[in-house]
Amino acid sequence: MFDLEVLLVAVGSVLGVGLLLGAGIPLIYALGVRSRESGRPGSNAVSAALMLVCVLLALGGIVVIVFGDAIFGG
Numbered sequence: 001m002f003d004l005e006v007l008l009v010a011v012g013s014v015l016g017v018g019l020l021l022g023a024g025i026p027l028i029y030a031l032g033v034r035s036r037e038s039g040r041p042g043s044n045a046v047s048a049a050l051m052l053v054c055v056l057l058a059l060g061g062i063v064v065i066v067f068g069d070a071i072f073g074g
Contacts, residue, residue: 021057029054 032050035043064071 021061025054025057028057 032047036047
């Protein structure tokens with residue numbers, strides 16, 4: 001039997017992850033660059049934190065690509 005609720009949850013999950021990882025990482029990077037250039041007090045720390053998040057997400061993606069079978073049991 002076709003379950004519409006399960007389908008909507010799955011589509012919503014895929015859409016959310018796609019937005020987060022597809023458009024979210026460049027957005028975080030852009031906010032980090034903008035923060036560094038603003039010259040406000042504390043902006044260098046905010047910029048460094050945002051850049052660190054970008055680096056960690058990129059490294060996480062590389063780990064999933066290289067070791068995905070071992071991690072997810074493929």
